[in-house]
Amino acid sequence: MSLLLRDELKTNRTELSESLRESRRELAEGLERMSLSLGEKLGQINDSSQKAARENREELAKSLHQFQETFTNNVRDFNELQKQKFDDMARRQDELVKATEQKLEKMRETVDEKLHKTLEERLGQSFKLVSERLEAVQKGLGEMQVLANGVGDLKNVLSNVKTRGLLGEIQLGNILEQIMSSEQYEANVITRKGASEVVEFAIKLPGRDDSGTPVYLPIDAKFPQADYLRLQNAFESGDKSMIDAETKNLVAAIKKSAKDIRDKYLDPPHTTDFGIMFLPVEGLYAEVVRQEDLLVTLQRDYKVIVTGPTTLAAMLNSLQMGFKTLAIQKRSSEVWNVLAAVKGEFAKFGDVLEKARKKLNEADRELDSLVGTRTRMMMSKLKKIEKLPAAGQNALSEGKAGDIFEDDFDETDSPNE
Structure with a gap:
């Protein structure tokens, strides 16, 4: 970039030198043309003067000296005027050159400043972009390295028959x-x-x-x-x-x-x-x-x-539904077996209940029979007793009547036994 700037500055200086050289050449040509024109005019004046002198020699003889002085003054004035013009032109040319140099210097400074600023910005952006790209490339290389390692590991797994079979077995197990x-x-x-x-x-x-x-x-x-x-x-x-x-x-x-x-x-x-x-x-x-x-x-x-993985999952789901249906069927048969067992036990329970009812009826009859027999025996015993003696009343009041009744009951029960 700096080499390009140097070349461009060199080109600008060359063009400026050529422009100045061309200006000087044009100025020299203008001066030369002016000198030729002045010479031509002077020749014409000289010719006209000589002609007038020849024609009016007699008339101008008297005024020749005056004319010569006038002519000399005119030439001197003309020379001074030309010198003044040349001085003005030289001064203007110097001013123009200086102004041009100043403008060129300002342009150079502006160009240098802009180029320097632009160059710094572009270089900064370029370095930043390059840094970001390098970081991205480095990150990508790291990811590619990890991916390459993973691919290599996968390739090693898949290239080994034993591990390849183990991979399928693990997937099937999952x-x-x-x-x-x-x-x-x-x-x-x-x-x-x-x-x-x-x-x-x-x-x-x-x-x-x-x-x-x-x-x-x-x-x-x-x-x-x-x-x-x-x-x-x-x-x-x-x-x-x-x-x-x-x-x-x-x-x-x-x-x-x-x-x-x-x-x-x-x-x-x-x-x-x-x-x-x-x-x-x-x-x-x-x-x-x-x-x-x-x-x-x-x-x-x-x-x-x-x-495949999908069809196997569908098949296993179908088998799972079959297992559930079979379990329901087994449970229903178990329920029927339980109901049949309950039915048999209920029939046995009815028989046992009928036997218990019969036993209760027999016990009731025996109880009625026992109560009636004892009551009659007690009444027959009591009829024989018209009046208790004082000792018997005291014994009855003291609670000994139960013993008497028990003795009677024992006596009455002994023959039956």
Whole structure:
């Protein structure tokens, strides 16, 4: 920027010098033209004077000296006038040069000031903008570094078969945990008797009998990432032959996974006659669904149903509704059993109540009989007693009559006993 300013100032000075040089040249030319014109006029005057002198020599002889003096004075005045004019022109030229220099100096100062101010502002703005951009770039680089590290970690996870399978297993476990209760499924279950293969998850369905033994529905997560990525790369390249080849490879990998589920985990009647293959990526599931007759082939030949995260959640919700309906049915049967038991107990209660009523009637009859017999015996005893002696009255008043009655009762009861 400073080099550009120097060049511009140098150009301005050059143009100013050329302008001054041109002014001086024009002034010199004007002076030269004026001198020529003056010479021509002087020649003409001289010619006219000589002609007049020749014509009027006699007449002018007397006045020649006067004319010569007049002419000399005129020339001297003319020279003085020319000198004065030249001095005025020189003075004006000096003033013009000085004024021009002053204006140029002011212009230079103004230009320098404006350029300096503008340069400072522009440089300040530029430095500020550059600083902000550098900060943004540095921040972006930091974010890109974090993103690159995350992508690298994700790539490492997805490139490792074991961790990739673990990722699908974790996602499957999260879906089951959100929808099903812990009593409705198990993890790491051996579903085939006598086998050692462990399925990742199995849903416990009610058994066919009342023994409480569940029937397992195996669910296994599969993620053929390499085949899926190669197919995506083929789609991006647009090569039809490559797309067809990679599609066949993906279909073969899905069929192999379905065959593994069928051979390792299905064992009717201990398990259902079908299993579930869980694909943890919706794009992969959509690609499998897009293949013609692949889902039908997997269900018919391998007894495997393919699901993605969304479809598995819908299927588990349906199973959950089935579990609730089954629980209601079981509860209703329990209620009927309780009512039947209550009905039987109520019949027994009626029999017991009838027996108790009979016992009460017998006791009432016995009580009536006992009261009547005792009353008659007591009355017969009392009829024999016309008047109590004084000792008997005292005994009765002292409360000994009860003993007498008790003795009588004992005497009367002894024969019956």
